[in-house]
Amino acid sequence: MLVTAGVLVIALMVVAGWYGFHRDEYYFVVTGQHPAIAAPDNPMLVPYLAAGWYALVGANLWAFRILPALAAGSYVVLGGLIGREFSSSRAHQLGAAAATGLLAIVLATGHLFGTTVFDMLATAAALWMLLRALRSTPQRWEPWIGFGVLTGVAMEIKVLAALVMLCCLAGILVLGPRRPLASAKPWIAAVIALVLAAPNLLWQAAHGWPQLVIAQDIASGGSGSSTSRAALIPVTALEIGPVICLVLVIGVVRLVRMPWRRNRYGWLAAGFLIFLALMLASGGKAYYPAAFYPALMAAGAGPVVDWVSRRPWRRILGGLLVAVSIIITVGLTLPVFPVGSALFKVGMGPNPDMGETVGWDGYIRTVATVAAAIPPEEQPHTIVLASNYGEAGALYLARAGGTTRLPPVYSGNNAFWYWGPPPESATDAIVVGDFPAAQLHAWYASCTLRARLHSPSGVGNSEDGAPVQWCTGHTMPWTRLWPQVEKLG
Numbered sequence: 462m463l464v465t466a467g468v469l470v471i472a473l474m475v476v477a478g479w480y481g482f483h484r485d486e487y488y489f490v491v492t493g494q495h496p497a498i499a500a501p502d503n504p505m506l507v508p509y510l511a512a513g514w515y516a517l518v519g520a521n522l523w524a525f526r527i528l529p530a531l532a533a534g535s536y537v538v539l540g541g542l543i544g545r546e547f548s549s550s551r552a553h554q555l556g557a558a559a560a561t562g563l564l565a566i567v568l569a570t571g572h573l574f575g576t577t578v579f580d581m582l583a584t585a586a587a588l589w590m591l592l593r594a595l596r597s598t599p600q601r602w603e604p605w606i607g608f609g610v611l612t613g614v615a616m617e618i619k620v621l622a623a624l625v626m627l628c629c630l631a632g633i634l635v636l637g638p639r640r641p642l643a644s645a646k647p648w649i650a651a652v653i654a655l656v657l658a659a660p661n662l663l664w665q666a667a668h669g670w671p672q673l674v675i676a677q678d679i680a681s682g683g684s685g686s687s688t689s690r691a692a693l694i695p696v697t698a699l700e701i702g703p704v705i706c707l708v709l710v711i712g713v714v715r716l717v718r719m720p721w722r723r724n725r726y727g728w729l730a731a732g733f734l735i736f737l738a739l740m741l742a743s744g745g746k747a748y749y750p751a752a753f754y755p756a757l758m759a760a761g762a763g764p765v766v767d768w769v770s771r772r773p774w775r776r777i778l779g780g781l782l783v784a785v786s787i788i789i790t791v792g793l794t795l796p797v798f799p800v801g802s803a804l805f806k807v808g809m810g811p812n813p814d815m816g817e818t819v820g821w822d823g824y825i826r827t828v829a830t831v832a833a834a835i836p837p838e839e840q841p842h843t844i845v846l847a848s849n850y851g852e853a854g855a856l857y858l859a860r861a862g863g864t865t866r867l868p869p870v871y872s873g874n875n876a877f878w879y880w881g882p883p884p885e886s887a888t889d890a891i892v893v894g895d896f897p898a899a900q901l902h903a904w905y906a907s908c909t910l911r912a913r914l915h916s917p918s919g920v921g922n923s924e925d926g927a928p929v930q931w932c933t934g935h936t937m938p939w940t941r942l943w944p945q946v947e948k949l950g
Contacts, residue, residue, distance in 0.1 A: 613657025801919025
């Protein structure tokens with residue numbers, strides 16, 4: 462297990478410094494630098510972790526991505542540990558870890574310092590504890606307390622963990638075992654989880670649940686990684702892996718059949734299927750079910766290992782399929798191809814995040830050039846107003862680093878809006894990104910186009926061609942203008 466995880470971590474670290482920072486990485490660092498109980502789009506655990514780690518390693522991208530690589534490796538180890546719950550065979554446990562490590566989503570998320578890889582790890586670990594708690598006879602306190610703590614931690618990374626656990630509860634009610642629910646232990650575990658998650662939940666309730674607005678925006682396709690309902694199952698299969706998804710299917714089938722269903726495991730498959738059904742009904746992102754994958758891979762790996770090991774030709778076939786899976790998965794998830802090349806564009810199709818890790822240094826230089834051309838007498842009254850959190854985060858950190866001369870950076874997008882408006886003395890702005898023309902005309906007396914952001918050749922990401930405008934003479938106080946700037950999503 463550890464060797465498999467180690468190989469994965471090494472592979473991730475080899476390419477960790479290639480391309481550049483992702484827009485979300487900039488944003489999480491800046492968010493963590495603004496102490497708060499919660500943010501409108503996420504709890505604060507990962508932003509605080511990102512900001513603290515960034516304070517230690519600075520803008521060294523390779524070092525910055527050590528933690529997500531380690532989290533991905535831990536996720537692989539977890540697959541092996543769950544495999545141990547299902548089988549005493551060492552081969553089955555190694556197969557479970559290997560199958561988990563071959564998941565495309567592990568490479569894609571382990572490469573970036575975002576919420577997803579840490580959410581996957583914490584929520585999958587909570588499911589492991591739930592599995593141990595339900596199968597223990599007699600019922601013991603330790604796994605239930607571990608389940609409550611890990612679920613609470615996961616909910617301080619993403620509230621999505623709560624939905625995963627509710628689907629698992631539904632699976633338990635349908636297929637059992639229901640008897641453990643009659644004791645106090647699972648309900649005390651639920652209280653522990655809620656206490657740990659309370660800061661974010663209370664903040665969301667006090668601010669009108671902005672995260673629900675963002676979730677609706679994601680479901681309607683507002684995010685670059687949103688997936689339409691029609692494409693949800695195919696894209697989910699692609700994020701599992703074109704070959705390795707067969708192991709997951711075998712795992713689901715195995716869990717719902719006797720004797721595994723009777724042996725207190727069927728609820729895992731039922732919870733996963735219920736979760737998929739909710740995703741199809743409500744919309745979302747294809748990586749949302751990732752917390753289930755280590756358990757489902759562990760369930761499917763045993764029969765696959767047994768089948769492959771019986772005949773030499775099967776071992777050859779299995780090796781070839783694993784090699785094909787690795788080649789396809791690496792090409793679609795990691796920065797291994799020249800930026801803008803044909804293969805790079807192929808990878809951007811299923812993995813648009815790849816395109817969000819290039820071009821930022823050029824965008825910053827473009828805005829800095831516009832800022833340098835502002836008349837000296839106007840500079841004290843000028844800010845940067847960015848249209849989205851990626852632009853704002855990159856420019857904010859560039860200014861804070863002291864190597865780029867920029868005015869103070871503001872944005873109405875997500876947490877940036879909650880940090881407050883500019884001072885009333887800020888009458889002019891370098892406006893970065895796409896704002897409706899009517900909106901800018903209502904806010905400023907005059908706006909002129911000074912430049913456009915240009916992505917590297919062949920990269921058609923969301924920033925390519927975005928305007929950089931010089932707007933002067935704001936027409937209303939910021940106390941009136943700022944509510945109009947807010948944008949969640």
